[in-house]
Amino acid sequence: MAELNLVEAVNHALAYEMEHDPAVLVLGEDVGVNGGVFRATVGLQARFGPARVLDTPLAETAIAGTAIGMAAMGLKPVAEIQFSGFIYPTIDHIVNHASRLRNRTRGRLSCPMVLRTPSGGGIHAPEHHSENPEALFTNVPGLRVVVPSSPQRAYGLLLAAIRDPDPVVFLEPTRLYRLFKQEVADDGEALPLDVCFTLRAGNDITLVSWGATLQEVQAAADLLAAEGVMAEVLDVATLKPLDMETILESVTRTGRCVIVHEAAQTGGFGAEIAAGLAEHGLYSLLAPVRRVAAYDVVVPLARLESQYLPSVERIVDAVRKTMEAS
Amino acid sequence: MTSVSQFQVDFTRFLDPQGEALAPLPDFAQDPAVLLPLYRAMHLTRIFDSKAIALQRTGKLGTFASALGQEAVGVGVASAMAGEDVLVPSYRDHGAQFLRGVKMEEVLLYWGGDESGSNYAGPRSDFPVCVPIATQVCHAAGAAYAFKLREEARVAVCFLGDGATSKGDFYEGLNFAAAWQAPMVVIINNNQWAISVPRERQTAARTLAQKAIAAGIEGVQVDGNDIVAVRHAAQQALDKARDGGGPAVIEAISYRLGDHTTADDATRYRDAEAVEKQWAFEPILRLRNYLLRLEAWDAKREEQLVKECTEAVNAAVEAYLATPPPPVTAMFDQLFATLPPAMQAQLDTALRFENKQGGGHG
Structure with a gap:
């Protein structure tokens, strides 16, 4: 391998x-x-x-x-x-x-x-x-x-x-x-489309993300674990069609959810997931769903890039606020 | 200073409006057995158009784009195609599609609001009509590349209008096909009008055919009202493309005798007298004049042909009108090869409300 x-x-x-x-x-x-x-x-x-x-x-x-x-x-x-x-x-x-x-x-x-x-x-x-x-x-x-x-x-x-x-x-x-x-393993084994992958199990909060920001999400989950907050991390992988079932199953257990993505917030895919939770998981929620996304601004050139991309700090902050709200 | 490139665009016309030969004719043009089916196909297209417009005016068909006056372009080109070639049509090319084996009731179903009208029982590999202007040129180039890669002796034949030559997709598709030397033949049906914008305001280029030359493709002009010239040029281009000679562009000069579509009113932007004058050049009359000269045609046969075509069109209309609307599941069942589970709830909702919705949706 x-x-x-x-x-x-x-x-x-x-x-x-x-x-x-x-x-x-x-x-x-x-x-x-x-x-x-x-x-x-x-x-x-x-x-x-x-x-x-x-x-x-x-x-x-x-x-x-x-x-x-x-x-x-x-x-x-x-x-x-x-x-x-x-x-x-x-x-x-x-x-x-x-x-x-x-x-x-x-x-x-x-x-x-x-x-x-x-x-x-x-x-x-x-x-x-x-x-x-x-x-x-x-x-x-x-x-x-x-x-x-x-x-x-x-x-x-x-x-x-x-x-x-x-x-x-x-x-x-x-x-x-x-x-x-x-x-x-270069064995030609495909992964399934249309399903989310659970990267990390936890019962306190569900962190939903995909692509690059899973790096920051995982780092945030490590920091939170040190504080005793055990986060479940889901990799959506296929945004469309969306496997809402896996997300709902997790949030039903944790009662809390933060969605993290790198694209701009308004009309972003996080909103679709938040709407799915509102429609089908509201009574399981212990706190409002939060999004950590890029600001609704033009992608900046390199000097401001690190402040544009969702950071570990912003994710941890959102999780703490969610925990405090419940 | 030295000249590094020069070009010329040749124009071909065999028959004048009176059906008189202006030049030695290709062999096929001397054979009534070849010409009579073309004559019938043009008539059928015109009678179909007339009927389709009548259906639209009486609320039995949606918006429809007639090919009135341009019948020789579609029929002439399609008659030169081989069965295994692939037609990549625009939305005014049912004349070509009928010769390819697309049924009249399928075309009616499409314009009547049912996607199953594009599920052609005949030419299974032909593309459906393309509404977004000029995008089909890129599809044709890709299809042609597939034929070349698999070493199949097939040609992708793409139709578009004069306005479409202003789009980047037209040039990009030509450029790709030429860079790949892929077997693609592009037919520009230059009917002089892109809805209300006349040919002279579409481009400063003297011809549309010359736009091919920038991509390294030979561009020729033919009289699009002369089906002999259209078929001859198409045959040459098809033969060359099939033999590995790369793509070709043919600008067929025609005239849109009708409105752009049934949703258009051309009297808002063009002079009725100028349109009236164009009727002297229309393609069915021209071929009839030639067939009369050949003594291969007469009034009795004309009457019989019109009757037969009208009956065929009427039968297609009946089949179309007798086709029930698709079930609501049709919106879902061909979206993907297999409906993703994520969409099941939406399908369930659609089924729950099937045929239970109130007014406001036509």
Whole structure:
């Protein structure tokens, strides 16, 4: 078993699936010879050839649009958008076509594609490189939105996303790409989509998060444990469709919930989870549900970035307030 | 200074409006056995359009986009396609779709508000009509790439209008297909109008065909009212693409004799007299004039053909009107391959309220 960081796990998942399914191909800007600007596709073109690892012209709209045409004709394209801030030109194609091709043809055609992009801040990148567009996609019917939080999860969830018969937006937390390594068995075993994973058991409060902010959530849970507050930590992993059952089951036990995410607060996905708790778990709650999210501000450039991203301190503060309220 | 690039755009017309040959005709154009089915298909499209508009006016069909005056573009191109090719249509291309095997009642079902109208029983791989302008060019480029990757002798044939050539998707799709040398043929149905905006305000480019040249693709113009020219150009482009020669763009010059859709009123923005003059150039009349010259046609056969097409359209209308509305579950059952458990509660709600909702929703 190899020790892999998250970007290497993405690379291994792509290689495994390309090796085992000739319908899988990779396309995007600089994904071929250069192996991707983050090296997610490194070595794939040498191994599988330029016809299956396509350096496309520099146009995100057509990367998404041609992937749809390929998918409709039986291929399984994995399209890379180089940075999350450049994903917006794809939205017409993802919303108007990828997510609805199956429905509008009554299942005659479908769109088994994956749109991968590095997402979120924390690496002091230039402007337009630190956005977290998850909530734009979670509002789109017919799409899956998946966010891995570790190398193991990136490997298993990406395999599942490629094998899924419907379109998946796969948002890879940029700052986790090389943050840590994990043992990842390159055995082609996919993880299930549409389910939350329990990362840590506890009975005092449920901390719900996904992607990069699980780092801060786990660190906060460690600090809280030292104070005697035992937090349960859930990794949502697939934002849409949402496994609300697992969240409700946990909150029913703990009676408290703090939701943490890196995207802006208003209309963010945390609101959907909070609404689900209000609708189905209100009588289990001992305190109001709190959200720790990015402020509703434009993603700042590097100097203010650390104050923008949800911090361990903000999470601990929210948990303490929640504990005090009950 | 040296010139590093020059281009020209050729225009082809074989038949003048009186049906007289202006140039030596391609072989197929001398064979009534080839031409008569095209003539029928154009008639069928026009009669279908007329009936569809009547249905809309009487509340039996939703908004509909007629192909009036542009029948030669769809029919001419589709008649040159092979069955295994794939049509990537816009919303005005039912003339092409009928030749591909799409049923008239399917087209009516779609415009009548039922997604099952895009579940074509005939051409299973053809794309459904594309409403967001020009996006289909990118889909066609991707489809063409799939054919090339799998070494299949198939071509993706994409239709769009003159207004669509102003969109980035048009150029991006062309550029990708050319960079990949993928088998894609793009047909610009230049009917002179993008709703109310005339061709001359759409672009300063002298032709729309020349937009292909920036992507490294040959662009040609044909008289879109001359089905011989349309079919001939399409056949050449298809053959070349199928043989690995890469994509092609054909600008077919036609005229939108009707409104943009049934929701439009073209008298608000264009002169009725100018439209009236265009009727002299329309494609059915032109082919009829030529067939009369060939002595392959007469008034009796015309009458018989109109009768037969009208009956076929009426039968399709009956089948459409007899189709019950889909159950509420149809909104859910093809959203994903398998409905996620997270959506079960919403489906249950929809079932609980099925056909129990009051007014306000049409």
